Amino acid sequence: MRRQALSVALQVSGLFLQTTEATETKSRSGHGLIGYGISMYPPPCAFACKDAVSAPLNCTADTAMDMSGHGGMSMKLKSRHHGEHDELEFPSGDGWKVVKTAPAACKAINDFWLQTVAHCVRTRCPDSSISQLEKFWETEALGHLVEQPVPKMSYSQALASIAVEPSRAMNKSVLLDYVGAVSDKDWTPIYNADVNFEEHEAGHSMFGLIVLLATAVLPIAMSLLRFLPWPTALVSRFHAYLIDPPLFGPHHSTPVFFGLGIMPTRGQALFIVYIWAVNIACSAAGYHPIWPHSWYASTYVEVTTYVSNRVGILSFANLPVTILFSGRNNPLLWVTDWSHSTFLLVHRWVAFICMAQAVIHSIAYLYLYLEPDRDHTAESQKPYWYWGIIGTLGLSLMVPLSLQPIRARMYEAFLASHIVLAILALIGCFLHIFYRYEWQWGYENWVYTAAGVWIFDRLVRLARTARNGARRAFVTPIDNEYLRVDIPGVVATGHAYLHFPGVSRWKFWENHPFSVAGVSLGMDVESGSTAPKTMSDDAADEEKKTHQVAEAPAPQSSRGSSSSVAPPASSARLRPIGSTFFIRKSEGITDLLSRSASGSKGVSVLVESSYGPGATVLQEDPVMPTPEFPNVLCIAGGVGIAAILPILDTATTGLGRGSGSIKLYWGVRTMPLVHAVEDMLRLGDLGDQGVTDRCWGAVPVKLSVGERLDLKAVIESEVASNTGGTTVVVCGPAGMADEVRCIVSAVSRHGPVTRLVVHSFMW
Numbered sequence: 001m002r003r004q005a006l007s008v009a010l011q012v013s014g015l016f017l018q019t020t021e022a023t024e025t026k027s028r029s030g031h032g033l034i035g036y037g038i039s040m041y042p043p044p045c046a047f048a049c050k051d052a053v054s055a056p057l058n059c060t061a062d063t064a065m066d067m068s069g070h071g072g073m074s075m076k077l078k079s080r081h082h083g084e085h086d087e088l089e090f091p092s093g094d095g096w097k098v099v100k101t102a103p104a105a106c107k108a109i110n111d112f113w114l115q116t117v118a119h120c121v122r123t124r125c126p127d128s129s130i131s132q133l134e135k136f137w138e139t140e141a142l143g144h145l146v147e148q149p150v151p152k153m154s155y156s157q158a159l160a161s162i163a164v165e166p167s168r169a170m171n172k173s174v175l176l177d178y179v180g181a182v183s184d185k186d187w188t189p190i191y192n193a194d195v196n197f198e199e200h201e202a203g204h205s206m207f208g209l210i211v212l213l214a215t216a217v218l219p220i221a222m223s224l225l226r227f228l229p230w231p232t233a234l235v236s237r238f239h240a241y242l243i244d245p246p247l248f249g250p251h252h253s254t255p256v257f258f259g260l261g262i263m264p265t266r267g268q269a270l271f272i273v274y275i276w277a278v279n280i281a282c283s284a285a286g287y288h289p290i291w292p293h294s295w296y297a298s299t300y301v302e303v304t305t306y307v308s309n310r311v312g313i314l315s316f317a318n319l320p321v322t323i324l325f326s327g328r329n330n331p332l333l334w335v336t337d338w339s340h341s342t343f344l345l346v347h348r349w350v351a352f353i354c355m356a357q358a359v360i361h362s363i364a365y366l367y368l369y370l371e372p373d374r375d376h377t378a379e380s381q382k383p384y385w386y387w388g389i390i391g392t393l394g395l396s397l398m399v400p401l402s403l404q405p406i407r408a409r410m411y412e413a414f415l416a417s418h419i420v421l422a423i424l425a426l427i428g429c430f431l432h433i434f435y436r437y438e439w440q441w442g443y444e445n446w447v448y449t450a451a452g453v454w455i456f457d458r459l460v461r462l463a464r465t466a467r468n469g470a471r472r473a474f475v476t477p478i479d480n481e482y483l484r485v486d487i488p489g490v491v492a493t494g495h496a497y498l499h500f501p502g503v504s505r506w507k508f509w510e511n512h513p514f515s516v517a518g519v520s521l522g523m524d525v526e527s528g529s530t531a532p533k534t535m536s537d538d539a540a541d542e543e544k545k546t547h548q549v550a551e552a553p554a555p556q557s558s559r560g561s562s563s564s565v566a567p568p569a570s571s572a573r574l575r576p577i578g579s580t581f582f583i584r585k586s587e588g589i590t591d592l593l594s595r596s597a598s599g600s601k602g603v604s605v606l607v608e609s610s611y612g613p614g615a616t617v618l619q620e621d622p623v624m625p626t627p628e629f630p631n632v633l634c635i636a637g638g639v640g641i642a643a644i645l646p647i648l649d650t651a652t653t654g655l656g657r658g659s660g661s662i663k664l665y666w667g668v669r670t671m672p673l674v675h676a677v678e679d680m681l682r683l684g685d686l687g688d689q690g691v692t693d694r695c696w697g698a699v700p701v702k703l704s705v706g707e708r709l710d711l712k713a714v715i716e717s718e719v720a721s722n723t724g725g726t727t728v729v730v731c732g733p734a735g736m737a738d739e740v741r742c743i744v745s746a747v748s749r750h751g752p753v754t755r756l757v758v759h760s761f762m763w
């Protein structure tokens with residue numbers, strides 16, 4: 001019994017040892033990318049020797065059959081001619097068999113093969129150290145398959161066992177029953193192939209890294225330029241000519257070409273051109289074919305293969321860039337002064353390039369395998385081939401399914417398909433590499449990086465949501481178009497993504513961006529004009545907690561508009577501190593929200609905050625008055641006022657304020673929204689003021705109710721009457737934003753210095 005148990009244990013541990021050994025032989029010593037931590041053929045002179053010695057061998061019966069069943073693990077094409085009939089030309093006997101293409105197990109114990117290779121290695125690799133060659137001998141000489149056998153003697157032993165210097169040449173069609181000398185004719189083409197292929201692979205890695213870094217680093221470099229002491233007038237003119245206006249025509253926020261696309265601004269266009277240039281240069285540079293070359297039928301095939309591999313790698317390198325630019329938590333947003341909508345726009349262009357590269361890679365390989373000497377049918381049945389197709393198809397489908405009309409009309413369907421296809425494409429790329437090369441060459445690192453960027457964004461989103469916890473939103477209809485939403489207990493700035501899991505069962509995963517209009521301190525419990533009259537127990541607890549917060553030295557919430565535009569009412573009557581949103585009813589979740597207009601209990605809400613400029617530490621606030629730009633002219637359209645209110649607050653408290661003028665022009669359809677905003681600001685009853693000329697604390701406000709503002713006249717006269725530069729901030733419908741963009745650019749080309757800040761509700 002005991003003995004049996006022991007032997008089982010030994011067998012099991014033996015199995016275990018064997019498998020660890022096997023994986024050790026299989027796994028490459030390096031990590032990283034080819035040329036950066038991974039070398040393919042260390043050293044190529046020795047690799048060429050073991051591949052050159054391909055003469056028929058006299059194998060023992062048990063080693064004569066290739067049992068590994070592994071193909072495609074190596075970069076190399078398998079021997080073009082090999083089939084059963086070849087074997088018939090060679091003799092076999094009792095317990096032995098001569099095989100044309102001997103399996104590794106046969107080579108491992110075949111003296112002549114080992115000695116011939118060892119001799120070749122010694123003569124061809126004069127510069128390699130013995131230890132490197134011994135390592136090659138142990139781990140690479142017989143391939144790097146899972147079942148790779150270890151040669152029965154070491155490299156030095158094999159060399160020592162050669163009795164006389166070989167004089168007879170190794171001949172590929174003659175049984176190797178002697179120690180052969182490998183001729184230049186046999187060795188050089190293989191050596192050329194190994195060296196040149198590896199050099200190109202290292203080039204692919206380098207160009208991939210260049211694409212990745214060039215696209216990610218330029219935004220940082222460009223936005224660091226703003227810290228240099230440029231003359232203000234020069235910067236203003238530069239922006240007016242080269243950055244702010246649309247590339248062509250008057251539209252940027254409003255889609256063009258029959259609603260099919262978005263016209264980039266000139267600044268965005270410059271970056272897009274740069275990205276194209278980098279990608280084209282990196283696809284085209286650094287090819288140097290060599291001849292004779294053992295793997296390819298011609299130099300043409302060789303170069304086509306390199307180009308195909310290059311664009312494949314560049315496509316991989318663009319995956320993380322694409323995902324990075326699309327994210328809400330893109331670290332580039334934190335260190336540059338570029339907007340989220342700029343990154344989203346560029347995301348679409350990088351994604352297109354990434355897709356195009358994948359398509360070129362696929363078509364080029366399809367073309368190569370349709371050549372008469374390649375077997376397309378066999379290849380196309382291999383998992384790596386069809387996973388590659390799945391990856392390319394996934395990327396290709398995403399492009400038409402993300403066109404502007406689809407995003408605008410079926411945003412949620414677009415988003416769902418986008419995420420599913422992106423995951424499918426990443427899995428496709430991943431398995432394409434896995435089935436082709438397992439983890440030998442580090443290509444998978446590109447896919448890992450892409451997945452890592454995505455996971456980072458999702459984790460930060462989760463953390464931002466979790467930090468605010470589950471909250472209740474109190475919805476107050478303003479009229480049949482607008483809603484006010486108060487979320488006690490959440491202090492946010494910029495914009496926040498709101499999830500309303502209770503509002504629709506089918507849309508529980510939807511979340512939409514809304515601007516934080518202000519901090520709601522002042523929902524008066526007695527008059528209860530905007531707030532529910534009764535508080536749940538839970539909200540009462542909240543009140544106790546937040547009272548302490550409210551009395552503590554003003555936290556970030558002082559950015560909220562209410563605190564400074566108007567002094568808060570007596571704090572004893574305040575509801576808990578929280579955030580207020582103004583929402584315009586649209587067709588989706590906002591419509592459902594208005595119908596579920598909550599009673600006293602509110603609806604449950606998850607708040608993912610805070611986003612937007614100023615919500616991060618590394619950026620200065622773009623609209624803070626400065627000595628050069630002491631004036632702020634705010635222009636709001638409809639519910640766009642939500643993004644403008646905090647700006648008014650910042651501007652009126654800003655240090656540079658002193659001399660400047662701060663004004664608001666607001667085009668709005670009806671008065672109820674105006675009253676709701678003033679109510680939030682706790683300005684008291686302004687009914688006696690004129691309808692069009694009002695005053696919010698220190699800020700003069702001009703309303704245009706039910707009719708369009710004459711933007712050109714307003715901007716030109718305001719900018720001209722100001723002393724010093726003016727920052728023009730606009731938030732409103734796309735058409736309004738575009739008009740302001742073009743007017744401000746035109747004004748600052750010749751007139752007084754201006755800065756333009758556009759807040760967009762449309763991505």
Ligand SMILES: Cc1cc2nc3c(=O)[nH]c(=O)nc-3n(C[C@H](O)[C@H](O)[C@H](O)COP(=O)(O)OP(=O)(O)OC[C@H]3O[C@@H](n4cnc5c(N)ncnc54)[C@H](O)[C@@H]3O)c2cc1C
Nearest residue numbers: 408411512513514515582583584586587588589590642761
């Ligand atoms: C930074 C930012 C701040 C915003 N602030 C406000 C605000 O304070 N008040 C306000 O009323 N609206 C604001 N919006 C617009 C608001 O997000 C949309 O009106 C809302 O998503 C419409 O939802 P829906 O399901 O009711 O609309 P639908 O009628 O279903 O969709 C209308 C359109 O809104 C766009 N949209 C929907 N969801 C998103 C999303 N998650 N990301 C980008 N675009 C989307 C799509 O283009 C869609 O076609 C803001 C948008 C952005 C980007």
Ligand SMILES: *[C@@H]1O[C@H](CO)[C@@H](O)[C@H](O)[C@H]1NC(C)=O
Nearest residue numbers: 058059091093096097098177
């Ligand atoms: C092959 O090797 C066996 C012994 O291992 C030997 O008997 C046989 O003659 C050899 N065949 C040839 C063709 O050399």
Ligand SMILES: *[C@@H]1O[C@H](CO)[C@@H](O)[C@H](O)[C@H]1NC(C)=O
Nearest residue numbers: 169170171172173174183185
């Ligand atoms: C190899 O052997 C074959 C047949 O014996 C002969 O015809 C051929 O010339 C040899 N090749 C070389 C390069 O010696």
